[in-house]
Amino acid sequence: MSPADGESAEPDYPWRRLSSEAPAGARLPYTDKPRKDLLSLLRQPPKRVLDLGCAAGATGLFLKERFAGVWVAGIEAHRPSAEIARQRLDLVLDHPLEAIDFAANGLGPGSIDTLILGDVLEHLYDPWTALLRLRDLLSPDAQVLASIPNIQHHSILEAVAQGDFTYQPEGLLDITHIRFFTRAGVQRLFEETGYALEQMRRIYQRSSMGLRASGNDEGIDLGQLRIRGVNAAQLDDLRTYQFLIRARRTEPQVATSGATRHLPAAANAPKSAVGPATDDERTHGKTGRLCVFAGYSAKGVVERYVLRYLRALKQVCDLIVYVADNRLSAAERAKLDALADYVIAERHGEYDFGSYKRGIAMLREHGLLRNRELILCNDSCYGPIRGFGDIFTVMQANAYDFWGLTKSQSICPHLQSFFMVFSSRVVASDAFLAFFQAVQRQQSFRQVVLQYETRLTSTLQEAGFTWDAYINEQHREVVLRKKLHTNITVFPLFLLRLGAELVKVKALYRPEDNLDGVIETVEYLKTTHREVYKDILDHGLCRNFIAPQPQSFSIIVYLYNRGDAIVDSLQPVFRQISKDDEVILIDDASTDDSAQVIATRFAEELASGQLVYIKCIETGGAASTRNIGLKKSSKKWIVYLDAGTVWRNHFLRIYRAAIAANPEAFCFYAKSFHRGSGRRMGSAFDYARLRGASYIDLGTFVHKRVSDCPPHSVGETRDADWSFILEFTGVRKPVFVQVTTLLC
Incomplete structure (x- = not known):
């Protein structure tokens, strides 16, 4: 009789594995995979x-x-x-x-x-x-x-302490x-x-890589146990x-x-x-590993952050070839004397893959590639934060034929080419050598990604080589973020918490390339990794994000008979706004339970004054309610939201960063996604095209509160939101932020 027929099942205790199936002390089978x-x-x-x-x-x-x-x-x-x-x-x-x-x-x-x-x-x-x-x-x-x-x-010590x-x-x-x-x-x-x-x-x-000693006693907390005076070797034993x-x-x-x-x-x-x-x-500095480092500087300089990167690479490889896609003066070359074993500096215009090609060819010419691992990396990142040793230890244990720090799902699954490592088997293969020998100049960086970054992984995989990334889908959070964006590098703070060690340079000056927030990332590095932060300051690209001017927002919300949707619309707003922002909710004389929902679900926000609720006596339409909101607003920047539309989690982070990056701009817009049709809205600004058809959703349109702000056109025959955007942008060119910030 089965347990389903009424007989209780015996507990599946681990010790039942020691029963009669194997002799005492025999090692029971685990997995049928090679070690x-x-x-x-x-x-x-x-x-x-x-x-x-x-x-x-x-x-x-x-x-x-x-x-x-x-x-x-x-x-x-x-x-x-x-x-x-x-x-x-x-x-x-x-x-x-x-x-x-x-x-x-x-x-x-x-x-x-x-x-x-x-x-x-x-x-x-x-x-x-x-x-x-x-x-x-x-x-x-x-x-x-x-x-x-x-x-x-550490997990055993923590459990025993309990x-x-x-x-x-x-x-x-x-x-x-x-x-x-x-x-x-x-x-x-x-x-x-x-x-x-x-x-x-x-x-x-x-999960153990985040274990760190802290406090004056350099201790580690393990639940009820604190171990004091932990040095680097002891910390490694605990991990x-x-x-x-x-x-x-x-x-x-x-x-x-x-x-x-x-x-x-x-x-x-x-x-x-x-x-x-x-x-x-x-320990002995004989890693059996070489590196080709690709650099580019329009000014023809070797930046301070690049020198830090090279010093860290010297800890995990025996020889570095520095290939610059620009000429270097004698003074700039001298910076590399103690770090790079070979320097190639000439303008070739083939992006990083062209530099990789030249470095590989030089190593082959000198007979240095035999039985060696090869790192290919470039100057598109700041860091590393602590060093590459832990990453190499983890990935060597997995014994992949080639691997990288991150991988992208865009176009097809592939390693991102800013940091890749290839085993000696791969480096010696015809597939690898033929691929790099065929690299040619492309018209744009996008073409480089299509022709080389995506194809390198698939070419080597088809040749029978195994691969993966250090940051992979073993982390549930990685899977969740890849649903938000196919490029995991737009979440730099998240990657740092997972031990990725590097931060993309563009993530610290391009808002659309940092969904964790440029300002937030810069502040994190400032407080936790001062030396890397100094390199970033020296580079100068993120100067607008260092102690940016505080920005305050008035969020004007239109509501009419959407009591079923207003909670979903407002919750992301209150998660993202600061105490300096305000939410002005205009109820266009709703006849459903909207007022009751607001009173019960947002009582705290109403009591604090951060949510202002205004109910119209009679219905006037969306444009009319927006004008009421404009008159009530008191903050520097205006944002519009309709009940039923939802901010993505990075909405305000993106606009705060965009404003910091473009301090002279008066208005901004981004992409929106329409869930019903699956259509994306938003593209580069072209006023003539905008006059023919709208491609800007008002929910992504953020503008300064200006004295000559045009009113929203009540009774406009064509779309009132479209008319408002046309009039505002006719005299003030907006900044387009190339990221989706709104779900409609």
């Missing part, structure tokens, strides 16, 4: 591989497809998974490690050159003895790849975990059993979710006496050559 993150640590092509805890053999199958002639054996105690693995690998043993006779199965001393221990050591009762036994199988130059979860992760140590079906407290390790414990585990760590990488959960390790065999640091094994005290264990916070590549 590309581990394989990214390979020092040399594998020839004979042993994968302990191979599950269904996905990693071994991936190796056999990637490396011709490789032989792969697997050990998997979960027999249903082992049966699948047998169809993929050369040898599969389905017994617990302790029960396996290696010699009887053809695994003799020195027969293995690659040992994979992917999330397996923590599942063993005695991982120390296991490592000692496995060490005997390794050839002198063998590589050992392992991943181990970090019990020091008395919670609940096992889970998977994750750090997986019910099948028997042993637990910190970073220091991982190092001791390998060193004491005869292995030297060559490389240690960290896997972070994106780390999992360690990825590459090791090699050495002599074990253990002593044995009969059947008893004595592990030395931690204080006597030798220090690892690997630093606690970074892998060996970054």
Whole structure:
């Protein structure tokens, strides 16, 4: 009888996974995907591989497809998974490690050159003895790849401080975990059993990247627990979710006496050559990574913010080629002496992709591209805020063939070309080289995006390479914002909170390119990242947004029998206005429940005086009510709103920024979206075309309150709003803000 027939279902406790399906201590299967993150640590092509805890053999199958002639054996105690693995690998043993006779199965001393221990050591009762036994199988130059979860992760400490140590079906407290390790414990585990760590990488959960020390005691709050005096290395330990390790065999640091094994005290264990916070590549400055940086300056200068960017790049790459799409004087070249290894400065007019093409060609000519990763980036961003190290750590663990900071859905899904990273496999491919060799001059930046930025991703994807962006759809908030705009870079504050590190230059002087608000973004950087803020001031493009003149708005709302819609129209207004703004609601003698809705839903706003409600005795029409609102208004700027239309969340941010950017302007308008027809309204200003047909919605038209403001034409035969806009713009040219601010 099923639970639906009346029998209560047993709770699905995690410990039920330990039942009869597998031997005690066996690692139960998780996912049938190759461990590309581990394989990214390979020092040399594998020839004979042993994968302990191979599950269904996905990693071994991936190796056999990637490396011709490789032989792969697997050990998997979960027999249903082992049966699948047998169809993929050369040898599969389905017994617990302790029960396996290696010699009887053809695994003799020195027969293995690659040992994979992917999330397996923590599942063993005695991982120390296991490592000692496995060490005997390794050839002198063998590589050992392992991943181990970090019990020091801040989420565990926070839970323990609250008395919670609940096992889970998977994750750090997986019910099948028997042993637990910190970073220091991982190092001791390998060193004491005869292995030297060559490389240690960290896997972070994106949600952990915002963990910061604060206060005079440099402390971190973890719920009921505060850890004081946290240095950079300790902070990294708290953020780390999992360690990825590459090791090699050495002599074990253990002593044995009969059947008893004595592990030395931690204080006597030798220090690892690997630093606690970074892998060996970054520690020793040998990243195996090159960079081509594209710059352009109409003045022929290398800006201060570019120098900061280059200094940060030097921390994550070995060599930088700076390619300027302009000439540089000797003085400007001298600024690059300590930062760029090669400088190319000539006017070519092919935008960033032309600079990338020239940098790649130079690296090929000098034979520098072999077995190297390549960064392509440009001067279109300020930053980084803290540095690129965390981003590279996260993306290396995902082992994509190429990746970028952000991706766009415009035209087709593609990486945005202001920051991209390509693996050595991609860089060596015919598809990559042919693409950049074919770059030619285009008529506009729009054509560059169409011909090169969008096509680069699709070209490499069609060649079989995998890709993604650091900021991707794993974040629910990213999905929501992409519904508002296909270009995620128009939300710079949001991206900074996710650790994107860079802010587009145009987002700090073009209102339509910053839906988080130019003024708000500048103020955030001023208060939180002073050095980057100084670079921005030095560049000078956002000077109008530094302490801009305060702007106040009178919002004139027309209402007639729309009690069903007025709440939806007014709520976004009150979320966005400041205490200096006013809302004047003119009720054109409604006969429905509009007055009651206003009185009950906006009682607080009415009481404070920020909402002024005026009800006409008789219906006079929209133009008449707008004239009443104009006479009552007292603020510098006028905005019109009809019940049933809705401001987008960035409405006032956009206009405040547009006013700051254009202090001499008298009026502005933007795009609107008509939900019923799906039609967008709004385009570049052309008075002759406006006389023929209206393309400006009055709800997006914001103007100064001027003494000679024309009245709204009551009884006008053609559209009264159109007539008003025609008359106002006939003597004052408006500024068009190219972003949708209103839903109709």
